[in-house]
Amino acid sequence: MKVLVSCRVNGEQHSVLVDPRDTLLELLRERIGLTGTKEGCGNGNCGTCTVLFDGMPVNACLVLALEAPGHEVLTIEGVARGPELDPIQRALVEVGGTQCGFCTPGIVLSAKALLAANPAPSELDIRQAIAGNLCRCTGYNKVVDAIAAAAQATRKRLDHGA
Amino acid sequence: MREFVYVAPPSIAEALIELSGDNARPLAGGTDLLPQLREGRRHADRVVDLKRIGELTTVRRLPQGGVEIGAAASATAVARHEAIAADYPAIAASARLLGSVQVQNRASIGGNVCNAAPSADVVPALMCHQATARVASGDGWREIGLEDFFTGPGKTVLKPGELLLSLALAPAPQRSATTYLRFTPRREMDIAIAGVAVRIDLAADHTIALTRIALAAVGPTPLRAPSAEAILRGHRLDREVAAAAAAAAANDARAISDTRASADYRRALTEVLTRRGIAACARSLNLTWDGP
Numbered sequence A: 001m002k003v004l005v006s007c008r009v010n011g012e013q014h015s016v017l018v019d020p021r022d023t024l025l026e027l028l029r030e031r032i033g034l035t036g037t038k039e040g041c042g043n044g045n046c047g048t049c050t051v052l053f054d055g056m057p058v059n060a061c062l063v064l065a066l067e068a069p070g071h072e073v074l075t076i077e078g079v080a081r082g083p084e085l086d087p088i089q090r091a092l093v094e095v096g097g098t099q100c101g102f103c104t105p106g107i108v109l110s111a112k113a114l115l116a117a118n119p120a121p122s123e124l125d126i127r128q129a130i131a132g133n134l135c136r137c138t139g140y141n142k143v144v145d146a147i148a149a150a151a152q153a154t155r156k157r158l159d160h161g162a
Numbered sequence B: 001m002r003e004f005v006y007v008a009p010p011s012i013a014e015a016l017i018e019l020s021g022d023n024a025r026p027l028a029g030g031t032d033l034l035p036q037l038r039e040g041r042r043h044a045d046r047v048v049d050l051k052r053i054g055e056l057t058t059v060r061r062l063p064q065g066g067v068e069i070g071a072a073a074s075a076t077a078v079a080r081h082e083a084i085a086a087d088y089p090a091i092a093a094s095a096r097l098l099g100s101v102q103v104q105n106r107a108s109i110g111g112n113v114c115n116a117a118p119s120a121d122v123v124p125a126l127m128c129h130q131a132t133a134r135v136a137s138g139d140g141w142r143e144i145g146l147e148d149f150f151t152g153p154g155k156t157v158l159k160p161g162e163l164l165l166s167l168a169l170a171p172a173p174q175r176s177a178t179t180y181l182r183f184t185p186r187r188e189m190d191i192a193i194a195g196v197a198v199r200i201d202l203a204a205d206h207t208i209a210l211t212r213i214a215l216a217a218v219g220p221t222p223l224r225a226p227s228a229e230a231i232l233r234g235h236r237l238d239r240e241v242a243a244a245a246a247a248a249a250a251n252d253a254r255a256i257s258d259t260r261a262s263a264d265y266r267r268a269l270t271e272v273l274t275r276r277g278i279a280a281c282a283r284s285l286n287l288t289w290d291g292p
Helices: A024-031 A087-095 A104-117 A123-129 A141-159 B012-019 B033-038 B075-080 B082-087 B089-095 B109-115 B123-128 B226-232 B239-252 B263-284
Strands: A003-009 A012-018 A050-053 A056-059 A072-074 B005-007 B024-027 B046-049 B059-061 B067-070 B132-137 B140-145 B150-152 B163-169 B176-183 B194-202 B208-216
Touching: A003 A024, A012 A024, A024 A050, A050 A104, A056 A104, A087 A104, A087 A141, A104 A123, A104 A141, A123 A141, B012 B024, B012 B046, B012 B132, B012 B163, B024 B033, B059 B082, B067 B082, B067 B109, B075 B082, B075 B089, B075 B109, B082 B089, B089 B123, B089 B176, B089 B194, B109 B123, B109 B163, B123 B176, B123 B194, B123 B208, B176 B208, B176 B263, B194 B263, B208 B226, B208 B239, B208 B263, B226 B239, B239 B263
Parallel strands: A003 A072, B005 B046, B024 B046
Antiparallel strands: A003 A012, A050 A056, A050 A072, B059 B067, B067 B163, B132 B140, B132 B163, B176 B194, B194 B208
């Protein structure tokens, strides 16, 4: 039996029919068509389906679609402002912190929540924040470098009042 | 996955009615339940989301002292709560060991308890703080000491229709220290192959007035280490007493060999982690201590 669910994704209100067994991941990808959020393991280990739920990283595969009403969901599609990439996305491109790219959307969202809470994270802070995002290509070093560079770029911009 | 009905009742009374039917399952963070349902390890006809019930998702100081943790409060909410961070730092630290940040933001402390994994990271520190499980059903409610809550791997004393409402912690006294140490092959995103929580309360003369040692992943359930506690109680802390207590804790363990580690290795880890845990408590109590 399908149920109507209303939720806010990337600032837009959506009303869609879901099966009670559908996860937030299925809601995003199959009902709303936001395929930037990836499914890897489907059981909460790999973090490729990371989205922000009221600003906090969660695995979209471990949330039911029916749990979404009343919450604000941010996916990778809502991170850039028009053509302007988020500083984390820009740094990942510049540093080469992405290879096949499958884990990258989840890493961007984990890093976004980290930098919102902690604008000057240590290397250990960064590694702990992305411990739930598995990457089988990069070896993580360039991902960590990119997040540190994004934090620094953001701090500089704020210091200069821009 | 079998089809189920999802309900999110606004009160405990309504949740208990929803849970009284056949094959109803409470849902808090879902980080254990949803994979279990998807992989067919559990079945539910009705999934009862508890997160719209304020009492179950909050942490509050009790008027008579101590703190009550709502069973559906997330690990992150518990770790960040002012009373937990100030008075129960070992519980806050344990909550930050559960899975990843993504998991901590959803997984509940009550779910970690009810899932009853012998390796559950938050349980040893809760036991050290004399946690009591408050449980309700349509027939009334009862309190169960956490050390009497587990009956085997994945098994608890909860009967069908019973719901864990909260975990009540005893007041944290002055001159008391608690720590939880675990060993995992990987630093992050791994399951303990041994974990030890140690609590030490000092009397005015620096003897040990109260102690609790609780073990994870070295038995069919989380365990107290009674003979290790008996060695510490009434004594002053020094290296010899700590070493004797650690050896006793290894004997209190009921470790098995499995794919993750051998029983011998688990016992050896229990001894080392107990000794280090006692040393960590000694340091935070500002006792002179010449190393672990």
